[in-house]
Amino acid sequence: MKFHAQGSAIFANLSEQAKRLYPNIQVITLNSKSGATGKEVVFVDENLEADQVIAEVINRNLHNLIQKNEGRFEETLLASGRLLENQKNYFQSDYCFFADHAETKVQIPFTGPPDKQVLKKLSLEFSRQVGNSSVVSAADAVIEELYMNAIIDAPREAKKKGIQSQGIECQLYLGKVKDWLQVSCTDPYGSLDIQQFLGRMSEVYTKGAGQAINLDDSGGAGLGCVILFEASACLILGVQPGVQTKVTCLIPLGISNRKRAEMKKSLHWFEL
Amino acid sequence: MSKFEIKIEKAGSAWKVNMAGVIDEDADFNPHSLAGAPAVELQLSQIKSINSCGIREWIKWMGTAGSVPVKYHECPKIIVDQINMVQGFLPANGKVMSFYVPYYNDDSGSEKNVLFTLGKEYGDQGIQAAPAVKDEQGNDMEMDIVEAKYFKFLKK
Numbered sequence: 568m569k570f571h572a573q574g575s576a577i578f579a580n581l582s583e584q585a586k587r588l589y590p591n592i593q594v595i596t597l598n599s600k601s602g603a604t605g606k607e608v609v610f611v612d613e614n615l616e617a618d619q620v621i622a623e624v625i626n627r628n629l630h631n632l633i634q635k636n637e638g639r640f641e642e643t644l645l646a647s648g649r650l651l652e653n654q655k656n657y658f659q660s661d662y663c664f665f666a667d668h669a670e671t672k673v674q675i676p677f678t679g680p681p682d683k684q685v686l687k688k689l690s691l692e693f694s695r696q697v698g699n700s701s702v703v704s705a706a707d708a709v710i711e712e713l714y715m716n717a718i719i720d721a722p723r724e725a726k727k728k729g730i731q732s733q734g735i736e737c738q739l740y741l742g743k744v745k746d747w748l749q750v751s752c753t754d755p756y757g758s759l760d761i762q763q764f765l766g767r768m769s770e771v772y773t774k775g776a777g778q779a780i781n782l783d784d785s786g787g788a789g790l791g792c793v794i795l796f797e798a799s800a801c802l803i804l805g806v807q808p809g810v811q812t813k814v815t816c817l818i819p820l821g822i823s824n825r826k827r828a829e830m831k832k833s834l835h836w837f838e839l
Numbered sequence: 840m841s842k843f844e845i846k847i848e849k850a851g852s853a854w855k856v857n858m859a860g861v862i863d864e865d866a867d868f869n870p871h872s873l874a875g876a877p878a879v880e881l882q883l884s885q886i887k888s889i890n891s892c893g894i895r896e897w898i899k900w901m902g903t904a905g906s907v908p909v910k911y912h913e914c915p916k917i918i919v920d921q922i923n924m925v926q927g928f929l930p931a932n933g934k935v936m937s938f939y940v941p942y943y944n945d946d947s948g949s950e951k952n953v954l955f956t957l958g959k960e961y962g963d964q965g966i967q968a969a970p971a972v973k974d975e976q977g978n979d980m981e982m983d984i985v986e987a988k989y990f991k992f993l994k995k
């Protein structure tokens with residue numbers, strides 16, 4: 568049980584609060600030679616492009632890679648510690664990444680295509696309340712892909728794997744905390760193969776979306792995963808195999824579209 | 840949520856295609872084949888969003904035009920993003936005739952979309968003359984994009 572922080576430049580501003588609250592979480596700069604691995608290690612960097620994040624996560628089997636963005640690193644690190652300390656909590660229907668409770672939120676259940684219009688209407692209303700038009704556009708792109716994953720990809724994968732669904736209801740959650748919009752989607756299958764998901768993203772980044780896209784496939788394939796990541800500053804993938812999958816995208820608020828596009832991306836993934 | 844709409848005028852030397860709404864898994868391009876068109880001109884300003892299924896259907900639909908010239912007019916940001924990210928979204932014989940660039944003022948938070956037109960604000964070599972833009976209070980606005988990413992398609 569120790570707080571382990573290496574890399575003085577990145578951790579110069581690391582608060583005592585993080586060390587006190589999450590003493591069992593190891594935080595290590597990506598280029599350190601510590602050789603540490605494991606699900607309880609948070610690796611930190613500040614210069615990786617989105618494709619490099621995916622490559623590092625795959626090649627080094629990292630579960631938690633967060634990046635320093637000015638003015639937001641402290642809260643990202645605290646939230647990561649909170650997530651790692653009890654990953655079961657992540658599956659609570661109103662789990663909020665940055666605080667115990669969202670300042671404002673909406674939870675929208677859905678079961679299939681007939682619900683999409685209402686889902687889109689309510690989610691657009693919410694994102695218009697909390698962000699400018701570029702936030703609305705980013706949230707809309709994320710919600711489209713999360714919906715596709717939950718309604719098309721998840722049941723298809725479940726069928727392939729012989730997983731019995733835990734129900735039919737999916738849930739979309741939107742919450743605003745501080746300067747963040749959290750968009751989470753839960754499906755009742757737990758069929759997401761995260762390694763495959765990351766592999767498809769890597770394929771899109773390395774081959775190009777035009778080459779990776781499968782024109783005969785009815786599912787979302789890698790392009791949808793990349794759209795999720797590109798529209799977010801942080802992506803969290805959590806799976807309880809055979810029970811549920813929850814995907815979360817964090818979209819920064821209160822900044823221009825350009826600054827949001829320049830933000831360095833973070834990723835967490837785990838299976839319980 | 841605005842429904843996908845497509846209208847094609849087949850008269851003249853180029854088929855004129857007007858598109859609007861959301862291009863997603865429900866968008867059906869099948870009744871709108873472009874086979875036989877001498878050239879195609881798409882008006883895209885009213886497209887509201889496009890998801891990964893919509894992108895795939897778009898590329899398949901564009902393939903029905905064959906190798907005739909295709910021109911994209913008034914591309915909103917969501918279309919420019921796909922042109923930059925997905926090879927084939929703009930076909931090899933395609934050209935962007937005009938597209939919107941988002942502008943932003945950090946202090947007031949005001950937003951505006953400014954139309955850039957081929958031969959005026961940009962040419963085959965890239966941006967020629969980005970306009971100075973002010974918001975309704977007279978504040979200077981900046982381009983709200985990462986230029987190296989957003990204008991990438993101009994250099995192809």
